[in-house]
Amino acid sequence: MHIAILGTGAVGPALGRAFRAAGHQVTIGTRSPEETRSRPEWADSDLPLAAYPDLRADLFVNATNGAGALAALQAVGSALDGKVVIDTSNPIDHSQGFPPVLFTSFTESLAEQLQAALPQARLVKMFNTMANQVMTNPGGLSQESTIFVAGNDDEARQTAAGLAADLGWTDVFDLGDLTAARGLELWIPLWIRLYVRLGHPMFNLKLVR
């Protein structure tokens, strides 16, 4: 499958390399491919880059930061229509210092805001509950842990779950429609606290049931 990933921070390239290792074709979307390629960490990367308006793929992954997610997806535009769009981002507001707060509310998640703005896209929330080192290497933890998927389109959730399986995920839990993204995003303050206490990002939750 040809997967386009929006975002050139830590998450986008990590997922890009992992999807490519799993046999997928990957393009990384960015506002300016020239600017991105000029950064030291991108100089030796062989991940293909494309400007947002030129991004075409079978499936899209938003790996921008939460504050930039809507603008990035709107820059891709109608190429998202009908496509599965996996949103990995979190609505983190750093403006009030540490720890950050969320810029959403208890009654609307960022993923729901993105779906409302892009009604023809098939939004799926996945990957936002963990660090990229865990997303791309679930077997690197001491035992099996859980990844969650939420979205309004049943087939889109199944497609996203299949991609998680391609990366080695063996416990993919289907939360149903996109309102579940509220809970997945509200998990982030506890994730941040755990990160501070553990001193490393190699952790995740296992849903024991």
Add this chain to the structure above:
Amino acid sequence: MHIAILGTGAVGPALGRAFRAAGHQVTIGTRSPEETRSRPEWADSDLPLAAYPDLRADLFVNATNGAGALAALQAVGSALDGKVVIDTSNPIDHSQGFPPVLFTSFTESLAEQLQAALPQARLVKMFNTMANQVMTNPGGLSQESTIFVAGNDDEARQTAAGLAADLGWTDVFDLGDLTAARGLELWIPLWIRLYVRLGHPMFNLKLVR
């Protein structure tokens, strides 16, 4: 240890029976012992009842609903001074229908509100992340899961962790000061969604690290 538990709903009596089975003395606090004893589910209970102003113990547990927590603790009053007070409640607002929202904010938890109102008590947040059936029987799940403890007083957190161990908890994770209660309470929307999807409350998270 003599443990007083505020609250006569599902959580209070369940914790009371479990602490008693673990060898502790238990008194259940209520606004009106006569009214509580007149309820069908309390008619045959041998758990001792006491009115809030008469409640005395070595350690207190708040098992009221979140909306009533502050009033209940204030009704106990100065008997809480210097004592460990374990807050199991969640700031759930049912007024807007299902799913409920929280009546707190991203920058203040209910536990912090209670600590601010009762500065002489040694507040510890624990037990709020799971159903009472799991609190009192962690071994009833298919594998080990995690319970979290947060509070400003190191010794109080250790005391609470010891009580969890008395109930069979083998993975008690210390989150540090009471600001961590924000994350623990923000977990509830995801807990509610998981409860709906699983159709039962016998689940919990394991912190895999």
